[in-house]
Amino acid sequence: MPKHLIFYSSVAILLMCVFAVPSWAEIPEKLIYQPGQLKPTDSSLKVAVGETAPDFSLPSITGKKVQLSSFRGKKNVVLSFIPAAFTPVCSDQWPGYNIAKELFEQNDAVIIGISADNTPCQFAWTHQMDEKGVWFPVLSDFWPHGKVAKLYGILRTDGVTERAIFIIDKKGIIRYIDIHDINTHPELGKIIHSLKEINK
Known part of the structure; x- marks a missing residue:
């Protein structure tokens, strides 16, 4: 596909992410738990940009386990840690990635x-x-509870994870970290820009 068409299709998708009605609007309001304003961050990071990402294996909703190192040499990986299911910000963040x-x-x-x-x-x-x-x-990351979040240093004192993004390149090196204010979701544009920088 010509570069200008890739650019315009990317812009169109970003606009869809910004203006689309969030998918969690389909979930009955009574099922969305309102946690209120939370302390922006509540943990101590244990990894840094330039380091090898700690490996892990966790069960997925398909019933299969997924190991981080299985993507090495194949794909860049965006780890998206979210605090909890059925909460407003989390229920807006991941549907945006579905669209994008x-x-x-x-x-x-x-x-x-x-x-x-x-x-x-x-x-x-x-x-x-x-x-x-x-x-x-x-x-x-339920059991042992928060084991991977602890490994990365993003388990909060109340037992949920920070809202965090780690971008890991094909060599397994951490290239970008955003420990985000738990009350808002990370900007998709910054994530995509960081991926483009890795692929230069």
């Missing part, structure tokens, strides 16, 4: 979604967003 699938594919990247919820909860939540679920793996 093409942008991640153009940058040879896959998302891995992780929370400390159990697998049945994650399954129900993602299928409430869309009857087909989400296109990327959703992994449960």
